[in-house]
Amino acid sequence: MVFQYWNEGWWGFNTKPHNSMVNGKILLVDDNKSILSALEILLQFEYKEVVSISNPNQIPSFPQLDSFDLVLLDMNFSAGVNTGNEGLFWLREIRKRAPHTSVIMMTAYGAIDLAVKALKEGAADFILKPWNNERLMATVRSAFELRRSKQEIHDLKKKESNLKQVINEDKSLIVGNSKPLTSVLELVNKVAKTDVNVLITGENGTGKELIARELHRLSSRKNEVFIGVDMGSIAENLFESELFGHTKGSFTDAKEDRAGKFEAAHQGTLFLDEIGNLSLQMQAKLLSAIQNRSVVRVGSNKPIKVDIRLICATNCNLEQMVADGLFREDLLYRINTIHIEVPPLREREEDILVLAEFFLKKFAQKYDKQGLRINNLAQERLMEYPWPGNIRELQHTMERAVILSDGNVLKPADFLLHAKTMQSFESDPTTLDEMEQIMISKALDQHGGNYSAAAEQLGISRQTLYNKLKKKK
Numbered sequence: 001m002v003f004q005y006w007n008e009g010w011w012g013f014n015t016k017p018h019n020s021m022v023n024g025k026i027l028l029v030d031d032n033k034s035i036l037s038a039l040e041i042l043l044q045f046e047y048k049e050v051v052s053i054s055n056p057n058q059i060p061s062f063p064q065l066d067s068f069d070l071v072l073l074d075m076n077f078s079a080g081v082n083t084g085n086e087g088l089f090w091l092r093e094i095r096k097r098a099p100h101t102s103v104i105m106m107t108a109y110g111a112i113d114l115a116v117k118a119l120k121e122g123a124a125d126f127i128l129k130p131w132n133n134e135r136l137m138a139t140v141r142s143a144f145e146l147r148r149s150k151q152e153i154h155d156l157k158k159k160e161s162n163l164k165q166v167i168n169e170d171k172s173l174i175v176g177n178s179k180p181l182t183s184v185l186e187l188v189n190k191v192a193k194t195d196v197n198v199l200i201t202g203e204n205g206t207g208k209e210l211i212a213r214e215l216h217r218l219s220s221r222k223n224e225v226f227i228g229v230d231m232g233s234i235a236e237n238l239f240e241s242e243l244f245g246h247t248k249g250s251f252t253d254a255k256e257d258r259a260g261k262f263e264a265a266h267q268g269t270l271f272l273d274e275i276g277n278l279s280l281q282m283q284a285k286l287l288s289a290i291q292n293r294s295v296v297r298v299g300s301n302k303p304i305k306v307d308i309r310l311i312c313a314t315n316c317n318l319e320q321m322v323a324d325g326l327f328r329e330d331l332l333y334r335i336n337t338i339h340i341e342v343p344p345l346r347e348r349e350e351d352i353l354v355l356a357e358f359f360l361k362k363f364a365q366k367y368d369k370q371g372l373r374i375n376n377l378a379q380e381r382l383m384e385y386p387w388p389g390n391i392r393e394l395q396h397t398m399e400r401a402v403i404l405s406d407g408n409v410l411k412p413a414d415f416l417l418h419a420k421t422m423q424s425f426e427s428d429p430t431t432l433d434e435m436e437q438i439m440i441s442k443a444l445d446q447h448g449g450n451y452s453a454a455a456e457q458l459g460i461s462r463q464t465l466y467n468k469l470k471k472k473k
């Protein structure tokens with residue numbers, strides 16, 4: 001019976017059922033019972049739960065309105081009235097009570113102005129009556145996807161805020177009181193409240209990401225998300241979709257519409273780490289997103305407005321990269337309205353022991369080894385050491401020492417301090433690993449820290465180089 005309905009058409013039904021049932025919930029609101037039944041039949045082929053009501057006054061008391069992915073809402077309910085005001089009223093009510101639910105308005109031909117009004121009020125789309133089935137299903141599908149990505153972003157934000165509570169972000173996580181660090185923190189305090197783009201530079205492990213998080217924590221966006229993207233770890237062909245999102249079918253693995261990191265960071269802070277690794281083509285796209293304050297998903301041509309605070313970080317010398325034609329000058333000027341240089345640990349010696357004590361306490365607690373202390377000789381060694389891997393290396397060194405310690409006193413032998421200067425490496429590399437490190441360091445030095453160029457010179461992929469560097473850390 002239902003198939004007959006489908007194939008022979010009422011309102012011109014000729015849509016083939018979608019091949020898989022979607023786990024979605026749709027609410028239909030229309031005072032015309034025939035329309036409700038026709039829609040129910042059509043949508044039940046594809047969506048697991050389709051509920052209909054003929055009186056919109058039921059909406060406020062409707063149980064779990066926000067559990068619906070979509071509402072299809074008529075514009076007019078009272079006989080003889082076709083102003084659309086009722087529909088707009090109920091649209092606002094639904095948006096208030098279930099802000100993540102997508103609403104599609106159903107309106108008569110000739111009432112385009114009403115549909116436009118509804119879009120301005122936040123409707124996801126509109127359908128003209130009588131409808132064409134294929135077009136209706138396409139409209140429903142894309143509104144459904146929109147709801148799903150909104151939900152994803154909402155879930156992300158929730159996770160972030162839970163995380164925040166866990167790590168108690170009410171206080172700064174930055175340890176140290178050396179002059180160079182204090183100057184950095186003064187600058188952070190000054191610019192945090194503004195929305196200007198910030199570029200953070202410094203060697204690996206100096207705390208660039210921590211500074212970015214501090215900027216977010218002290219900003220008016222602190223209750224919104226902080227989304228970090230490690231550009232070094234994303235495969236070149238996925239950059240665009242990761243940052244800007246994609247539409248279903250835009251490439252082989254694009255099984256569904258997906259929001260990118262820019263959209264996910266809407267109203268919050270977007271942190272792009274290792275920015276020196278962007279190809280020139282991606283730099284152009286990033287520049288256009290920053291200038292237009294909007295992104296276009298791969299496979300779409302519709303710009304989506306985004307409101308983000310952008311923070312970028314790199315250990316590359318971007319000015320040198322500009323001179324070498326590897327980085328766009330106009331992009332550099334866009335991202336570095338304020339430039340924060342995080343000094344290496346060897347240039348803030350006063351912080352070494354403070355940080356060592358901080359990590360000692362943290363790991364002693366974690367591994368249940370309270371009462372540990374560092375003896376004087378070991379303290380001297382820690383102070384003398386150049387810390388090429390900066391605070392990350394100090395953190396790992398302390399963790400290892402705590403795990404392996406036998407007594408309560410940590411002595412020099414408990415710390416694995418094995419930095420070699422380039423000269424000593426060059427005179428006698430004793431292992432293949434050391435040889436590899438020398439070649440990687442040299443290639444990175446020659447290319448101002450640019451991974452892509454260094455990887456090309458070494459004859460390995462950027463991803464392989466990145467993995468080797470992470471392993472080294």
Ligand SMILES: Nc1ncnc2c1ncn2[C@@H]1O[C@H](COP(=O)(O)OP(=O)(O)OP(=O)(O)O)[C@@H](O)[C@H]1O
Pocket residue numbers: 173174175176202203204205206207208209210211273315391392395
């Ligand atoms: N001042 C600090 N106080 C406490 N912990 C710190 C400090 N600076 C850095 N850390 C810790 O050191 C580690 C490395 O810091 P972070 O990841 O911010 O460095 P980074 O410069 O962004 O590194 P990379 O360049 O490799 O991405 C992190 O675990 C961070 O929490």
